[in-house]
Amino acid sequence: MSVAIKVENLSKAYQLGQIGTGTISRDLERWYARIRGKEDPFLRIGESNDQHSKSESNVVWSLKDINFEIKQGDAVGIIGRNGAGKSTLLKILSKVTAPTTGKISGKGRIASLLEVGTGFHPELSGRENIFLNGAILGMRKKEIQRKLEEIVDFAGIERYLDTPVKRYSSGMYVRLAFAVAAHLESEILIVDEVLAVGDAEFQKKCLGKMGEVSKGEGRTVLFVSHNMASIKQLCDKGILLNNGIVQYSGKISKIISSYFINYNKQEVFFENDDFSAKKLYCTNAKNQTVNSVTNGSELFIKVLLEVKVQNPNLGFCIAIYNGMKELLTCINTFHIHSEIASLGTGKHEFVIPIPKYIFNEGEYFINLHLNSSSGDLYYIIENCYTFTILDDDKRRGGIYRDSWPGQISLVPNININVVQ
Ligand SMILES: Nc1ncnc2c1ncn2[C@@H]1O[C@H](COP(=O)(O)OP(=O)(O)OP(=O)(O)O)[C@@H](O)[C@H]1O
Numbered sequence: 001m002s003v004a005i006k007v008e009n010l011s012k013a014y015q016l017g018q019i020g021t022g023t024i025s026r027d028l029e030r031w032y033a034r035i036r037g038k039e040d041p042f043l044r045i046g047e048s049n050d051q052h053s054k055s056e057s058n059v060v061w062s063l064k065d066i067n068f069e070i071k072q073g074d075a076v077g078i079i080g081r082n083g084a085g086k087s088t089l090l091k092i093l094s095k096v097t098a099p100t101t102g103k104i105s106g107k108g109r110i111a112s113l114l115e116v117g118t119g120f121h122p123e124l125s126g127r128e129n130i131f132l133n134g135a136i137l138g139m140r141k142k143e144i145q146r147k148l149e150e151i152v153d154f155a156g157i158e159r160y161l162d163t164p165v166k167r168y169s170s171g172m173y174v175r176l177a178f179a180v181a182a183h184l185e186s187e188i189l190i191v192d193e194v195l196a197v198g199d200a201e202f203q204k205k206c207l208g209k210m211g212e213v214s215k216g217e218g219r220t221v222l223f224v225s226h227n228m229a230s231i232k233q234l235c236d237k238g239i240l241l242n243n244g245i246v247q248y249s250g251k252i253s254k255i256i257s258s259y260f261i262n263y264n265k266q267e268v269f270f271e272n273d274d275f276s277a278k279k280l281y282c283t284n285a286k287n288q289t290v291n292s293v294t295n296g297s298e299l300f301i302k303v304l305l306e307v308k309v310q311n312p313n314l315g316f317c318i319a320i321y322n323g324m325k326e327l328l329t330c331i332n333t334f335h336i337h338s339e340i341a342s343l344g345t346g347k348h349e350f351v352i353p354i355p356k357y358i359f360n361e362g363e364y365f366i367n368l369h370l371n372s373s374s375g376d377l378y379y380i381i382e383n384c385y386t387f388t389i390l391d392d393d394k395r396r397g398g399i400y401r402d403s404w405p406g407q408i409s410l411v412p413n414i415n416i417n418v419v420q
Pocket residue numbers: 014015016060061062080081082083084085086087088089
């Protein structure tokens with residue numbers, strides 16, 4: 001199969017801090033002050049000359065020497081922790097931003113949906129934006145006209161087709177943006193996290209459409225998401241980014257398991273005069289460290305803290321989120337404060353049992369909030385651990401084969417009473 005996208009030695013650097021003042025005359029004034037050894041006249045309160053010159057040399061390498069190839073018709077999931085460089089990569093591929101070094105080659109028109117409504121003009125109506133995007137892709141008016149009905153139907157915006165898109169709700173906006181990107185004729189479709197915006201029904205519809213685009217129409221799809229269930233459903237290949245480099249690329253199942261293993265290797269770290277947070281991990285009932293259990297088994301979340309002073313000013317909260325980043329529950333030491341206050345110095349492991357049949361199958365993420373006993377927040381360690389719940393099939397009674405809908409995995413039980 002021919003190569004759709006080839007990326008060679010790609011790097012992207014971002015310059016942090018203020019680069020210019022906004023006008024040439026002010027930049028000159030600043031330069032004149034500097035060569036006379038005077039203070040920068042445009043410093044903001046609290047800034048120093050020093051800080052400013054330091055920030056000018058502050059460069060973040062968002063991508064570092066990336067190389068990969070994507071074949072025509074592949075559906076590729078791009079995964080990685082927050083800040084790994086996924087969005088930067090998609091922005092470069094979509095030509096929204098230019099690389100600092102490196103080269104991208106390939107063939108085919110690219111339709112991309114990077115953020116809600118990228119490429120839409122707010123003053124133009126839905127209809128006008130559809131034609132504008134089609135024209136940008138090099139399509140003829142007649143070709144776009146043929147797709148119009150399908151797009152409007154998918155987005156469900158028929159009544160508002162001639163209203164300027166700036167009046168659309170965020171849901172309507174994302175529905176139209178997705179419909180335009182997926183239906184117009186491009187060889188490559190790039191989608192960044194759109195599914196995090198819409199409701200569950202729309203997400204399902206988008207995944208279905210992307211599957212059709214890649215498997216049915218043989219177009220290439222690149223998809224960034226934190227939701228591994230969606231990535232697994234849609235993609236057959238994957239690229240795992242870590243700190244701006246490609247850590248692994250290949251079959252999606254391998255990429256996802258490497259992601260989880262690496263994800264959970266990171267030690268949680270926070271330290272102040274009272275305590276330090278050392279580690280967060282999960283075990284099964286046999287005390288084996290695990291990243292996944294079936295919903296028919298107990299799971300134990302363990303937090304290792306070192307208490308440095310007796311009666312420490314210490315508390316924490318485990319916040320558990322689903323793959324769509326919806327908060328499911330918080331477990332807070334506030335409820336056992338007197339026990340924590342009486343802890344001696346040294347390392348202590350806090351064990352939080354998660355009973356059987358609580359969470360439905362899926363991926364879950366933990367944020368650790370470290371707070372004082374009075375509730376002041378010290379620090380939030382976001383997405384510090386992820387675990388997977390698998391369905392053990394037992395509660396299905398052998399008849400229900402699809403994935404179990406909903407957030408919780410209650411064992412179904414229905415009593416039937418005879419009513420006189
Ligand atoms: N415009 C910018 N200016 C400065 N730094 C930036 C800019 N855009 C991205 N970065 C930095 O580049 C790195 C990669 O960011 P990027 O948004 O590509 O990561 P990501 O994997 O998409 O993260 P997330 O999952 O949180 O969306 C981060 O350290 C980020 O702070």
